[in-house]
Amino acid sequence: MLDNAPTERTITQVEIFKFFKDHGVEQNHLTTKDVTGYMKLINEIFLLRLGAQSLEYAGFVQLIIQTAIFIHRKGRANDCSAKDA
Numbered sequence: 910m911l912d913n914a915p916t917e918r919t920i921t922q923v924e925i926f927k928f929f930k931d932h933g934v935e936q937n938h939l940t941t942k943d944v945t946g947y948m949k950l951i952n953e954i955f956l957l958r959l960g961a962q963s964l965e966y967a968g969f970v971q972l973i974i975q976t977a978i979f980i981h982r983k984g985r986a987n988d989c990s991a992k993d994a
C-alpha cells in the first residue's frame with residue numbers, strides 16, 4: 910500500500926517554501942509552481958513515489974541541486990543579455 914502522508918523523516922512543501930524564503934530565494938528566482946513541479950518530478954522519477962506534498966532526504970538533496978541549476982541558468986541568461994548592450 911502506498912502512503913503519501915508525511916512522516917517525521919520528510920520535509921513538506923510549506924517547510925521547503927520557508928527554507929527558500931529564509932535563504933533569500935525570491936519569487937523572481939523560483940516560483941511556487943517551479944518548486945511544486947520539481948517536487949513532483951523528483952518524487953515520480955527519482956524516488957518512484959506519487960505526489961508533490963513532501964520529500965524524503967534524498968529528494969530534498971535533488972531539489973536543492975535542481976533549483977540551484979535552474980536559478981544559475983536563469984541568472985546567466987539575464988547577465989548575458991545585459992553584456993550585449
